[in-house]
Amino acid sequence: MVKNPVKSLKAQKHALGETAYQIKVLNDTESIGFSMPKFREKLDEIDLFPLKPTALEILQINMGKMCNQVCNHCHVDAGPDRKEIMTRETMELCLEAIRNNNFNTVDLTGGAPEMNPNFRWFVEQIREISQDIKIIVRCNLTIIRANPKYHDLPHFYKTHNIEVVSSLPAYTESRTDAQRGNGVFKDSIKALQMLNEVGYGKEGTGLTLDLVYNPSGAFLPSGQAGLEMNFKRKLKADFDIEFNYLFAITNIPISRYLDYLIVSGNYGAYMEKLVNAYNPAAAKNVMCRNTLSIGWDGYIFDCDFNQMLDLKVACGSKHLSEFNASELVNRDIIVNQHCYGCTAGAGSSCGGEVA
Amino acid sequence: MDKYYDPKDLKKFGNIKEYSPELGKKFFDWYGEVFQEGALTKREKGLIALAVAHAIQCPYCIDAYTSDTLEQGCSEEELMEAVHVAGAIRGGASLVHGVQMMNKTKELLM
Ligand code: SF4
Numbered sequence: 049m050v051k052n053p054v055k056s057l058k059a060q061k062h063a064l065g066e067t068a069y070q071i072k073v074l075n076d077t078e079s080i081g082f083s084m085p086k087f088r089e090k091l092d093e094i095d096l097f098p099l100k101p102t103a104l105e106i107l108q109i110n111m112g113k114m115c116n117q118v119c120n121h122c123h124v125d126a127g128p129d130r131k132e133i134m135t136r137e138t139m140e141l142c143l144e145a146i147r148n149n150n151f152n153t154v155d156l157t158g159g160a161p162e163m164n165p166n167f168r169w170f171v172e173q174i175r176e177i178s179q180d181i182k183i184i185v186r187c188n189l190t191i192i193r194a195n196p197k198y199h200d201l202p203h204f205y206k207t208h209n210i211e212v213v214s215s216l217p218a219y220t221e222s223r224t225d226a227q228r229g230n231g232v233f234k235d236s237i238k239a240l241q242m243l244n245e246v247g248y249g250k251e252g253t254g255l256t257l258d259l260v261y262n263p264s265g266a267f268l269p270s271g272q273a274g275l276e277m278n279f280k281r282k283l284k285a286d287f288d289i290e291f292n293y294l295f296a297i298t299n300i301p302i303s304r305y306l307d308y309l310i311v312s313g314n315y316g317a318y319m320e321k322l323v324n325a326y327n328p329a330a331a332k333n334v335m336c337r338n339t340l341s342i343g344w345d346g347y348i349f350d351c352d353f354n355q356m357l358d359l360k361v362a363c364g365s366k367h368l369s370e371f372n373a374s375e376l377v378n379r380d381i382i383v384n385q386h387c388y389g390c391t392a393g394a395g396s397s398c399g400g401e402v403a
Numbered sequence: 404m405d406k407y408y409d410p411k412d413l414k415k416f417g418n419i420k421e422y423s424p425e426l427g428k429k430f431f432d433w434y435g436e437v438f439q440e441g442a443l444t445k446r447e448k449g450l451i452a453l454a455v456a457h458a459i460q461c462p463y464c465i466d467a468y469t470s471d472t473l474e475q476g477c478s479e480e481e482l483m484e485a486v487h488v489a490g491a492i493r494g495g496a497s498l499v500h501g502v503q504m505m506n507k508t509k510e511l512l513m
């Protein structure tokens with residue numbers, strides 16, 4: 049068992065707070081304990097290297113690293129001590145990108161995106177541009193309970209027809225709190241009930257509430273459909289909670305999850321599991337092929353994981369201020385050893401399995 | 404060879420085909436088929452396997468089906484209840500033979 053951190057790696061001045069060091073560790077055969085094939089070679093075998101985008105469909109915007117939680121597995125290294133959040137000026141640049149392109153989805157993430165003081169303004173502006181564009185908020189649930197000023201979030205989401213995607217790694221308290229911190233399970237359950245109360249997750253309302261499951265430990269998720277069935281059964285029976293879909297997501301070995309793997313002695317075995325579970329069909333559908341990820345400071349990345357490793361897109365259009373759709377859609381996606389997390393078993397993306 | 408039960412040997416399970424490729428292949432094909440989703444879910448099969456692993460006390464199977472059931476989303480309570488089922492059947496199987504002992508006792512005693 050590894051205790052939940054109270055501070056981000058960055059605030060602890062931990063070596064893994066440095067992205068270059070993380071990349072070094074991910075490529076260090078000695079600390080992994082076996083000779084791990086390069087991910088790019090795996091893509092090469094199926095003529096997928098260099099990896100190319102298929103379209104620009106989803107704009108995922110990281111509104112900041114600030115969060116009310118300090119989860120053990122957080123790939124963002126988020127927490128209350130992180131002050132990097134998106135400014136209104138950068139949001140204006142996002143709006144311009146949404147206005148001038150054909151994204152079908154805007155996916156708001158963080159940290160806790162709702163903690164950004166301009167969060168609500170930003171959502172309203174997106175809705176002004178388009179009534180039809182899908183807006184997703186990755187809500188950590190406890191934020192709804194964290195302060196009275198957030199209690200009306202379910203109503204706000206509903207008013208703007210936002211899809212809510214929330215993390216719940218288990219339907220038991222001990223397993224959830226072990227990953228996300230003491231008391232998180234109870235608050236998450238209350239928040240889910242509040243979302244249900246306004247209609248989220250209920251049949252016929254059209255208000256989507258999806259759950260994200262990622263393992264609280266050094267193992268891979270298996271069988272999204274089976275997990276969903278059990279979560280539905282247990283949450284309904286124990287707490288009268290309903291939701292739409294469950295996305296099973298593999299923990300990517302970067303940032304705090306990488307630290308957890310190393311400290312708990314599971315690092316080598318976990319990487320081996322990922323490599324052994326490599327699935328070429330999943331590789332074809334990795335989310336970076338139709339997504340762009342925007343950092344709190346307006347830089348552009350292939351995905352949220354590359355963002356956290358500070359691997360900016362490999363083309364001239366590195367920042368929203370120089371957004372060029374044709375350059376971006378023709379870029380080579382940057383891959384590294386952490387990408388094995390997206391291609392294990394049935395694959396993994398922000399929307400769950402991909403194969 | 405200086406010890407029994409090396410955890411690394413679990414990964415070499417497939418090597419049993421080396422001395423008997425055909426039977427080995429038949430076994431692994433059948434094994435794979437057994438654990439597919441069927442009238443029982445993979446999750447239920449995993450819990451049964453975990454219980455059996457404890458009944459036959461196979462450390463390889465215990466490692467394998469602890470990982471498997473965690474991956475299927477089972478809770479610690481579910482895993483432990485499966486082990487208790489194995490224990491109860493083992494204990495019960497011993498105890499039910501007490502009836503045999505009693506029968507024999509009654510036969511022999513005055
Ligand atoms: S995993 Fe989500 S809720 Fe947990 S610290 Fe990271 S951003 Fe916050």
Ligand code: SF4
Nearest residue numbers: 334336351353387390
């Ligand atoms: S980690 Fe990012 S770049 Fe790598 S395969 Fe996954 S989505 Fe693509």
